[in-house]
Amino acid sequence: MDFRLGDVIDDYCVKCRRLTNHSIVSLIDGAAAKVRCRTCYSDHDYRNEQAPPTKKELAKQKELYNAVLAGVIPGGIPDVVAVPDVVDSAVPVPEVAAEVPAAALDKKKKK
Numbered sequence: 001m002d003f004r005l006g007d008v009i010d011d012y013c014v015k016c017r018r019l020t021n022h023s024i025v026s027l028i029d030g031a032a033a034k035v036r037c038r039t040c041y042s043d044h045d046y047r048n049e050q051a052p053p054t055k056k057e058l059a060k061q062k063e064l065y066n067a068v069l070a071g072v073i074p075g076g077i078p079d080v081v082a083v084p085d086v087v088d089s090a091v092p093v094p095e096v097a098a099e100v101p102a103a104a105l106d107k108k109k110k111k
């Protein structure tokens with residue numbers, strides 16, 4: 001189903017901090033590109049109803065990521081520290097990665 005300008009769809013509004021009704025204000029190939037929150041009237045890119053990670057979450061992920069890279073966590077990478085996909089796109093790879101000792105890299109590569 002193609003969207004039309006002005007159609008109302010759900011999306012996550014950062015200002016309202018929740019899913020709200022949005023009007024489509026821009027379309028690309030029949031998909032919503034930009035939307036306007038009908039609660040606070042702010043425009044933003046359509047987020048596919050996904051809440052962006054908070055800065056706190058990003059900082060926490062980065063901390064864990066660095067800890068793993070630095071070999072701070074003994075015994076390899078526990079499942080609980082598995083870096084979520086979102087880190088790849090949202091957090092630049094820390095420069096510390098270049099300083100990881102070869103031994104740590106070998107351990108990480110082993111599958």
Ligand SMILES: [Zn+2]
Binds near residue numbers: 013015038040042
């Ligand atoms: Zn809003």
